[in-house]
Structure formats: structure tokens, C-alpha cells
Amino acid sequence: xxxxxxxxxxxxxxxxxxxxxxxxxxxxxxxxxxxxxxxxxxxxxxxxxxxxxxxxxxxxxxxxxxxxxxxxxxxxxxxxxxxxxxxxxxxxxxxxxxxxxxxxxxxxxxxxxxxxxxxxxxxxxxxxxxxxxxxxxxxxxxxxxxxxxxxxxxxxxxxxxxxxxxxxxxxxxxxxxxxxxxxxxxxxxxxxxxxxxxxxxxxxxxxxxxxxxxxxxxxxxxxxxxxxxxxxxxxxxxxxxxxxxxxxxx
Amino acid sequence: xxxxxxxxxxxxxxxxxxxxxxxxxxxxxxxxxxxxxxxxxxxxxxxxxxxxxxxxxxxxxxxxxxxxxxxxxxxxxxxxxxxxxxxxxxxxxxxxxxxxxxxxxxxxxxxxxxxxxxxxxxxxxxxxxxxxxxxxxxxxxxxxxxxxxxxxxxxxxxxxxxxxxxxxxxxxxxxxxxxxxxxxxxxxxxxxxxxxxxxxxxxxxxxxxxxxxxxxxxxxxxxxxxxxxxxxxxxxxxxxxxxxxxxxxxxxxxxxxxxxxxxxxxxxxxxxxxxxxxxxxxxxxxxxxxxxxxxxxxxxxxxxxxxxxxxxxxxxxxxxxxxxxxxxxxxxxxxxxxxxxxxxxxxxxxxxxxxxxxxxxxxxxxxxxxxxxxxxxxxxxxxxxxxxxxxxxxxxxxxxxxxxxxxxxxxxxxxxxxxxxxxxxxxxxxxxxxxxxxxxxxxxxxxxxxxxxxxxxxxxxxxxxxxxxxxxxxxxxxxx
Numbered sequence: 079x080x081x082x083x084x085x086x087x088x089x090x091x092x093x094x095x096x097x098x099x100x101x102x103x104x105x106x107x108x109x110x111x112x113x114x115x116x117x118x119x120x121x122x123x124x125x126x127x128x129x130x131x132x133x134x135x136x137x138x139x140x141x142x143x144x145x146x147x148x149x150x151x152x153x154x155x156x157x158x159x160x161x162x163x164x165x166x167x168x169x170x171x172x173x174x175x176x177x178x179x180x181x182x183x184x185x186x187x188x189x190x191x192x193x194x195x196x197x198x199x200x201x202x203x204x205x206x207x208x209x210x211x212x213x214x215x216x217x218x219x220x221x222x223x224x225x226x227x228x229x230x231x232x233x234x235x236x237x238x239x240x241x242x243x244x245x246x247x248x249x250x251x252x253x254x255x256x257x258x259x260x261x262x263x264x265x266x267x268x269x270x271x272x273x274x275x276x277x278x279x280x281x282x283x284x285x286x287x288x289x290x291x292x293x294x295x296x297x298x299x300x301x302x303x304x305x306x307x308x309x310x311x312x313x314x315x316x317x318x319x320x321x322x323x324x325x326x327x328x
Numbered sequence: 329x330x331x332x333x334x335x336x337x338x339x340x341x342x343x344x345x346x347x348x349x350x351x352x353x354x355x356x357x358x359x360x361x362x363x364x365x366x367x368x369x370x371x372x373x374x375x376x377x378x379x380x381x382x383x384x385x386x387x388x389x390x391x392x393x394x395x396x397x398x399x400x401x402x403x404x405x406x407x408x409x410x411x412x413x414x415x416x417x418x419x420x421x422x423x424x425x426x427x428x429x430x431x432x433x434x435x436x437x438x439x440x441x442x443x444x445x446x447x448x449x450x451x452x453x454x455x456x457x458x459x460x461x462x463x464x465x466x467x468x469x470x471x472x473x474x475x476x477x478x479x480x481x482x483x484x485x486x487x488x489x490x491x492x493x494x495x496x497x498x499x500x501x502x503x504x505x506x507x508x509x510x511x512x513x514x515x516x517x518x519x520x521x522x523x524x525x526x527x528x529x530x531x532x533x534x535x536x537x538x539x540x541x542x543x544x545x546x547x548x549x550x551x552x553x554x555x556x557x558x559x560x561x562x563x564x565x566x567x568x569x570x571x572x573x574x575x576x577x578x579x580x581x582x583x584x585x586x587x588x589x590x591x592x593x594x595x596x597x598x599x600x601x602x603x604x605x606x607x608x609x610x611x612x613x614x615x616x617x618x619x620x621x622x623x624x625x626x627x628x629x630x631x632x633x634x635x636x637x638x639x640x641x642x643x644x645x646x647x648x649x650x651x652x653x654x655x656x657x658x659x660x661x662x663x664x665x666x667x668x669x670x671x672x673x674x675x676x677x678x679x680x681x682x683x684x685x686x687x688x689x690x691x692x693x694x695x696x697x698x699x700x701x702x703x704x705x706x707x708x709x710x711x712x713x714x715x716x717x718x719x720x721x722x723x724x725x726x727x728x729x730x731x732x733x734x735x736x737x738x739x740x741x742x743x744x745x746x747x748x749x750x751x752x753x754x755x756x757x758x759x760x761x762x763x764x765x766x767x768x769x770x771x772x773x774x775x776x777x778x779x780x781x782x783x784x785x786x787x788x789x790x791x792x793x794x795x796x797x798x799x800x801x802x803x804x805x806x807x808x
Contacts, residue, residue, distance in 0.1 A: 126763050130755075154765035162763075166756045170778025179774065180764035187765070219778070236764065 085136035096300035112297035155187035157243030227258030263288030384512030484520030554589035587622025599635035606665025609637025620652035644673035647681035662695030676712035691727035
């Protein structure tokens with residue numbers, strides 16, 4: 079589904095990704111781990127099309143077609159979802175309004191008509207109930223005054239509504255207490271499906287106690303230095319990131 | 329002035345060397361007493377009106393153009409302007425929508441302007457516009473039954489001279505400012521409204537207005553009088569783009585609310601703003617003022633200003649009656665090279681008077697957008713209260729937002745609050761929306777509309793939708 083080959087990128091004058099390769103198949107859950115500054119979030123942003131990042135080499139294919147040619151909104155409509163580490167606040171814009179606009183943008187791309195207002199509300203309420211979210215959140219400004227946990231739940235709600243083919247969740251666990259972490263993890267687990275791939279970007283192993291990955295990759299210095307199954311995450315937890323840094327420089 | 333003199337003035341040959349039919353003639357450029365007399369004679373005005381105009385003209389001669397606003401433009405040559413232009417004849421107009429600039433039609437479409445209104449807005453010859461006459465007649469009958477007077481200003485001068493004489497200039501005196509004086513001397517036409525005691529005007533005066541009041545000219549004059557315990561909601565303008573060959577527009581609007589009366593005045597201004605290089609566009613120098621003359625009266629201004637190259641406009645309230653209320657809700661958009669200096673004045677004179685100001689300024693491109701507001705509390709205005717909220721939104725890096733709040737508080741019991749914010753549409757917000765599949769343009773619209781929500785909810789409902797669409801069209805191409 080997602081094929082990244084020898085990807086290189088920079089932001090400003092700083093090279094971040096140094097020939098990263100990764101292959102994600104449909105139905106799989108991958109975890110990308112690594113120390114701060116290793117390029118985890120950059121990878122997520124480059125795949126989503128953030129324009130601050132300049133791709134200087136390599137390629138990214140999504141279901142066989144060149145993803146790098148597409149604008150961020152086109153990638154989103156093709157089914158790529160990025161759960162943000164720091165979801166931005168948009169004061170004055172109703173949460174329901176954004177959500178509905180997003181759903182309709184995708185439906186239009188698929189040649190479907192706009193979603194009926196009642197149908198939309200019904201669907202949104204259902205998904206919110208499953209995530210333990212108060213329906214009042216629909217009428218608040220996008221992420222406006224939300225707590226850290228509320229923002230992350232809101233990201234998962236958007237994912238649930240948009241039904242992406244590939245979801246990249248960037249540090250979805252950061253800043254969450256244990257209850258919020260569980261709720262978010264349950265939400266993600268409920269969205270695991272054979273026709274969907276999920277990439278979890280995380281600094282800590284603890285998220286993986288709740289969402290079990292099929293593959294774990296360790297990123298260091300802008301490339302993947304080790305890949306394995308979930309036991310790699312545990313090994314990492316035990317030995318720390320210095321171990322991979324040594325492995326990378328060796 | 330004799331009819332003969334008028335005739336010779338009107339028939340003066342153009343330098344282009346032809347004399348047209350008197351019915352479609354404009355006066356030659358320039359301003360002097362003869363021109364003022366000619367305008368008045370043309371409109372068959374009573375003597376008092378001519379005198380009033382002449383005095384205004386003499387006062388105007390002694391006045392200077394204001395220079396304090398945060399706007400820049402080359403000096404205006406007042407002798408190059410023609411001060412009387414009769415409406416275009418049907419022969420010069422498009423015969424049907426097929427002859428209208430397709431770009432204009434596209435904009436109507438984006439704005440959701442009803443089909444039956446498009447022809448009239450595009451200036452299609454009157455007899456080709458269906459329905460409007462019968463619709464207007466129905467409205468007129470309904471208003472007549474309620475005792476409401478709603479007519480053109482010229483008609484009011486002829487049919488209701490006593491009302492005009494009593495109230496004209498009582499809110500905006502002739503010599504109030506340079507442009508008000510100019511308008512007083514040469515005003516072309518406009519609207520007149522009188523709501524009798526205790527009457528609630530049975531309809532928004534918008535619908536009617538939109539069907540009837542095109543081409544009121546560059547020096548528009550409006551006078552609205554709400555007698556005791558009456559109520560009226562008046563809508564000026566239209567979301568459809570208005571093109572005009574006259575660059576200078578100087579309108580005057582006067583509102584009078586007697587005891588217990590309420591006037592709600594909503595404006596949507598979409599005059600030609602010039603092209604994306606700042607060439608052309610209307611200079612809109614307007615004086616609008618409402619007088620809450622009686623106790624418990626209320627005047628509310630709501631404006632959505634998206635057009636004009638330069639906007640200079642401060643709809644104000646004189647809160648004279650005890651417990652009277654003044655409100656000002658404004659969205660001012662400036663894109664490309666537009667300049668806006670707009671705001672309000674709330675003058676608290678009576679006891680327990682209250683005012684609310686909500687101003688939302690949006691700047692994009694190279695535009696400069698200034699809020700200028702005065703809150704003045706006179707010594708006798710015990711218990712006066714004001715709340716001002718003034719927010720600016722910037723799109724891009726070349727534009728500017730400026731806030732000039734003035735407060736003159738002469739009574740210690742006054743409570744005055746002022747909140748101001750400046751924000752930018754951030755790249756992060758746009759990326760977030762785009763990552764959810766929403767195009768950049770739609771994302772900007774969404775954020776801008778969210779920013780303006782508080783003001784839009786004050787507009788008559790059907791109009792709020794159009795105003796929102798108008799904002800989107802005005803900011804097209806503002807990003808990227």
C-alpha cells in the first residue's frame with residue numbers, strides 16, 4: 079500500500095531524512111520508534127505533504143501511484159490521514175462544520191453526493207459515544223480550549239469519520255494520562271481493519287501495550303536502522319535508544 | 329433660476345461634440361452655484377430645498393478635505409466631476425442576460441443571487457426584467473396600509489416637504505464634514521422612510537429596496553425617521569458587485585429614532601474595489617449617523633464592507649434619550665490594494681445609555697485596514713456603559729491592520745470595556761484543514777467565516793448567507 083524508497087528530505091538547510099525506506103501492506107499496523115530528532119514526525123509530515131519539508135530524493139508510492147505529486151488535500155482525499163501530535167486550534171470554526179466539510183470533500187472526490195445533515199449528526203454521535211466523547215464537542219470551536227486528551231480523541235474521531243486507507247498517528251500518546259491513553263488506544267483498535275493500514279509514530283513503548291503492532295521500526299539519524307516484530311519494542315525499552323544509536327553508527 | 333437658463337446649461341455641448349436627448353443628459357463637469365440650481369430645478373424641488381443646497385455649497389467652499397484617516401490617494405479634482413447624471417436610457421443597456429459580461433454572471437452564481445434579480449442587477453433594460461414591477465406594487469400596497477412612507481428622496485421632497493424640512497440635516501448638519509457638505513449641496517437621490525407612531529414595519533425594507541433602488545447615483549442621501557414606539561429594519565446595498573463609472577461616492581445617511589423606537593440598519597457594500605494591481609475602484613466617503621433622540625430608543629448598525637478601493641466610514645450613534653441603546657457590528661474586508669478606515673462613534677449623552685461595538689477587520693494582499701472608534705461619555709450621562717470588541721485577522725505578510733480607539737469619558741460612573749485581538753491565519757491551521765481533504769481556499773473561507781460569525785448573526789437571515797458567500801468571493805486568491 080505504502081512504498082517509501084530511499085526518501086531524503088530537508089527543512090530549511092537541515093537534512094532530516096537520509097534515505098529512508100519503508101513498506102507498509104494493507105491490514106498491517108506498524109510502529110515507528112526512535113529518539114527525539116530522529117525524523118519520526120518528519121516522516122509523517124512528508125507523507126502527508128507538509129510544504130515546509132522539501133523532498134530531495136527518493137520516492138513515495140501509495141497504491142502504486144506517485145504520492146509526492148499530490149497536494150496535501152488530494153492525498154487526504156485518496157485516503158491518507160495524519161493524526162497530529164499537536165492538533166491546532168481554529169477559533170470560531172465549529173468542530174462539526176470542519177468534520178462535515180472534510181467528510182464531504184472526500185465524498186465528492188469519490189463521486190458521492192454530500193452527506194445529509196441528519197445522517198452526519200447521527201454518525202458523528204455514534205462515533206463519539208464509542209470514543210467516550212461528549213456530543214457537546216461538536217458545537218465547540220475546533221480544538222478550542224480542548225485538553226490534551228480531548229484533542230487526541232478528537233483526532234481519532236476525525237479518523238473514524240473519514241475512514242482512511244492509511245492512518246499515520248503522530249505521537250498520539252504524548253501528553254495523555256492513562257485513562258485517556260486507554261480510550262484513544264481502544265478507539266484505534268476499533269479502527270483496525272483488513273483493508274486499512276495504521277502507522278503509529280511513538281517515542282515510548284507504552285502505547286504498544288494497548289495497540290499491538292505487526293512490525294516495529296527504529297528510526298535514527300533519518301533512516302530506519304532496525305526492523306522487527308513487537309519484541310523489538312520491548313528490547314528497546316530495556317536497552318534504551320543509545321543501543322540503536324550505537325547500532326546506527328556501527 | 330429660469331427654465332431658459334436651465335435649458336441652456338443642460339444643453340451645453342460636450343467637448344466630444346454632440347448634444348444628446350435632454351432626458352439622458354448629464355451636467356458638464358464642475359461645481360458652482362448654477363450647477364446646484366440646475367440640480368434642484370431638474371428635480372423640481374421647492375424653494376427651501378434649493379436654499380438648503382446653496383448654503384451647503386457655500387459652506388463646502390470654506391472647508392477642507394479631511395486628512396487624518398489612514399488612507400492614501402491622489403488629490404481629487406472636484407471640477408472634473410459631473411454632479412448630475414440622469415439614468416442610462418434603455419437603448420444603452422444590455423437587452424438580455426446574454427449580453428452581460430459572463431464574469432459578472434459567474435459572480436452572481438457564486439453569490440447565490442436569485443435568478444429573477446440578476447437581470448436587474450446587471451442593468452438589463454427595464455422592460456426586459458420580469459416580475460419586478462408587480463412585486464414592487466404589492467409591497468407598496470402593504471406598506472401603504474401600515475402607514476409607512478417609503479419612497480425616493482426626490483419624491484419625499486415633493487410629497488412630504490414638512491417631514492424633510494423638519495428632519496433633514498438634523499442628525500448630520502450640512503457643515504459636519506467636507507463630504508457631508510458636498511453631499512448636501514449636490515445629492516442626487518436616495519431613500520426616505522417614515523414609520524408612524526407605534527407601527528412595526530411589516531417587512532424588511534430590504535426586498536423592496538433591492539428591487540427598486542438601483543442607480544441612486546454617487547451622492548446618495550437617505551433619511552429614516554422612526555416615530556415613537558415604531559420599529560423598522562432597513563437593508564442597504566446588495567451583495568452583487570456594483571460597478572460605477574463615478575470614482576467618488578459621498579453618501580449621507582441620517583436616522584432619527586424617537587421615544588421607544590428602534591431602527592436596525594444593515595449595509596452590504598460591494599462597490600468595485602479596483603483590480604488586483606490597485607487600478608480603479610470607488611472612493612467611498614460616507615457619513616452615517618443615527619440619533620436616539622427619545623428615551624428607550626435603539627439604533628443598530630450592521631455592516632459588511634467588502635468593496636471600494638477606499639472606504640472612509642463611521643456609522644455613529646448619538647445616544648441622547650435616557651436608556652437608549654446604540655450598536656455597531658462590522659465586518660470590513662480589504663484585499664489586494666484596498667484601504668479601509670472604518671469604525672464608529674458612540675456619543676453617550678443621556679443617562680443609562682448603553683452601546684456595543686463589535687468590529688471584525690480582515691486584511692489580505694497588500695491591503696490596509698484600520699478600525700477607528702470613539703466612545704464619548706458626556707458629563708450628564710450617568711451610568712453609561714460601553715463594550716467594544718475589536719478583532720483583526722491578517723492573511724499573508726504584506727497587509728496591515730491598525731486600531732485607533734479613542735475614549736473621552738467625562739462621567740466617573742461610566743463603565744467602558746475594550747477588548748482587541750489581532751490574529752493571523754496560520755500555515756498550521758491551513759495544513760490541518762488540507763490534511764482533512766479541504767482545499768486551501770475553502771479552509772480560508774471557513775476560518776474567515778468563523779471569525780465573522782458574531783457579526784453575521786446580526787444580519788437578516790437570508791442575507792447572512794449571501795454575506796458569507798460574498799466574503800468568500802472577495803477573498804478569492806488571497807492565499808497562495
